Amino acid sequence: MFVFIFGIVIFHALIELLWEFYKGFTVEAFILDGKDKSKEYYGCKKSNFRIITYIFDMTIVCITCYLSYCIRNIQKEFKESMVLPAYIYIICELLLTIISQTSGLFMLKDIASVLCTIIFTTAVLYSTFFNRFYTIHQNISESYEHIKRSQKLKDAKLQRRYDDNYSRF
Numbered sequence: 001m002f003v004f005i006f007g008i009v010i011f012h013a014l015i016e017l018l019w020e021f022y023k024g025f026t027v028e029a030f031i032l033d034g035k036d037k038s039k040e041y042y043g044c045k046k047s048n049f050r051i052i053t054y055i056f057d058m059t060i061v062c063i064t065c066y067l068s069y070c071i072r073n074i075q076k077e078f079k080e081s082m083v084l085p086a087y088i089y090i091i092c093e094l095l096l097t098i099i100s101q102t103s104g105l106f107m108l109k110d111i112a113s114v115l116c117t118i119i120f121t122t123a124v125l126y127s128t129f130f131n132r133f134y135t136i137h138q139n140i141s142e143s144y145e146h147i148k149r150s151q152k153l154k155d156a157k158l159q160r161r162y163d164d165n166y167s168r169f
Contacts, residue, residue, distance in 0.1 A: 008060065015053050061090065085123045092116035
């Protein structure tokens with residue numbers, strides 16, 4: 001798994017290095033939107049290779065979805081439901097791509113990026129940890145109830161023995 005992730009990182013680093021050696025980074029001046037139009041914002045121009053990395057990332061998502069579909073019939077104990085984070089990731093990426101391509105508002109791009117990151121991270125943490133903690137809580141509650149019932153049965157048996165022993169006198 002780590003080799004696969006390391007391979008993805010190497011791929012992205014190589015694409016960035018190719019872009020650097022081929023064209024170099026260019027800086028663009030943008031005029032900030034808002035009341036004060038006299039301020040300029042300097043930002044790096046994104047490479048055209050960005051499309052290749054985006055297609056590569058979406059291919060990985062599609063392969064992962066296919067593999068998840070292939071193993072859908074395994075036992076429940078071995079499954080983790082990551083459908084919600086996957087959908088949220090795809091929707092967030094599409095929204096960020098649309099906003100970055102259509103909007104000239106830098107503040108909107110930054111806010112959308114931050115909100116998508118927070119939403120996606122929250123969804124992953126919720127689906128990963130909340131379900132596990134809830135399952136642990138349910139197991140502990142069931143064990144506690146089982147112990148409580150067992151203790152009541154033991155107490156009832158002891159009480160019957162006590163009643164039977166003293167009722168003879």
